[in-house]
Amino acid sequence: SAVISQKPSRDICQRGTSLTIQCQVDSQVTMMFWYRQQPGQSLTLIATANQGSEATYESGFVIDKFPISRPNLTFSTLTVSNMSPEDSSIYLCSTQEGNTEAFFGQGTRLTVV
Amino acid sequence: GENVEQHPSTLSVQEGDSAVIKCTYSDSASNYFPWYKQELGKGPQLIIDIRSNVGEKKDQRIAVTLNKTAKHFSLHITETQPEDSAVYFCAAISSVNYGGSQGNLIFGKGTKLSVKP
Numbered sequence: 001s002a003v004i005s006q007k008p009s010r011d012i013c014q015r016g017t018s019l020t021i022q023c024q025v026d027s028q029v030t031m032m033f034w035y036r037q038q039p040g041q042s043l044t045l046i047a048t049a050n051q052g053s054e055a056t057y058e059s060g061f062v063i064d065k066f067p068i069s070r071p072n073l074t075f076s077t078l079t080v081s082n083m084s085p086e087d088s089s090i091y092l093c094s095t096q097e098g099n100t101e102a103f104f105g106q107g108t109r110l111t112v113v
Numbered sequence: 114g115e116n117v118e119q120h121p122s123t124l125s126v127q128e129g130d131s132a133v134i135k136c137t138y139s140d141s142a143s144n145y146f147p148w149y150k151q152e153l154g155k156g157p158q159l160i161i162d163i164r165s166n167v168g169e170k171k172d173q174r175i176a177v178t179l180n181k182t183a184k185h186f187s188l189h190i191t192e193t194q195p196e197d198s199a200v201y202f203c204a205a206i207s208s209v210n211y212g213g214s215q216g217n218l219i220f221g222k223g224t225k226l227s228v229k230p
Contacts, residue, residue: 006156033217042202042222043157092156101147102218104156 002027002095006105013083013112020079021108023093028073030097034066037090037107046091049076083112115140117205119221126193127229134224136203137185143205146179146186147218151200160201161188193228200225 003026013019023032031050035043046066047055055068069077080087088111096102116139126132138146144165149157163170163177163186170177174193179186190197203221 004156043220045217048217094156096218100145101159101162104158106154106156109154 001101002029002103004093004095004103004105006093006108008108009106010109011111013110015084015112017083018079018081019083019110020077021091021093023076023078023105025074025095029095030073031095032070032076033094033096033102034068034076034078035092035094037092039089043092046078080110083110085112088112115143115205115219117203117219117221119203119224121224122222123225123227125227125229128193128195130193132188132190132193132197132226132228134188134201134203134226135185136187136205136221137183138205138219139184140205141181141184145206146177147204148177148188149202149204149220151202151223153199157202190226193226195228195230198226198228 005024007022011019031048033048034046036046037043045058046061047057047068049055049068049070051070051073057063065081067079090107090109092107093105094102117136119136124132147162148160150160151157161172161175161177163179165181168179174191176189200223202223204218206218
């Protein structure tokens with residue numbers, strides 16, 4: 001199993017600014033995933049982050065808007081850049097090894113005003 | 114790629130009754146089907162999962178069934194309790210990599226379950 005500490009748990013930000021979300025895993029993991037969950041909606045994958053390589057982004061998400069770092073096997077960050085109210089959402093990090101259980105952080109509830 | 118449909122979107126039951134949530138998937142190569150429970154303000158947590166080599170799995174009041182031919186799987190909660198109230202997500206993952214991308218979980222849209230005391 002893996003325990004993921006995600007912070008901040010929530011934030012209210014001004015439009016045009018950026019927010020960096022951090023995830024710390026209590027064990028070394030190969031892959032980390034970043035999801036967006038809009039209010040009352042399902043989880044949409046933003047990107048997959050492997051240590052030592054550039055993140056792979058899903059359709060509709062770009063690196064300039066959501067830069068990701070993966071400096072080691074236990075840590076990753078997601079930055080939401082140049083925020084607008086449409087970026088208000090819950091952002092979740094996750095880890096999963098192959099076809100096994102995925103573990104999630106508690107999420108970051110972002111409100112852009 | 115994979116597409117997962119989940120029904121119903123909301124479900125209200127009386128305490129003690131059973132609740133059933135159904136999902137269908139499109140990719141016949143999918144071989145792992147987890148169910149997640151998400152309580153307010155928390156990340157999703159796995160409650161049960163099933164692999165394509167079995168048709169049913171049970172854990173106390175929770176069971177999951179899988180019909181590979183029809184490509185659908187269901188979550189069954191018996192003797193529901195108020196603390197079962199949450200949003201439930203089904204998901205599927207394919208063993209096939211598409212275009213070089215790693216297979217990843219595809220989630221249904223979620224079911225908001227309310228258990229009334």
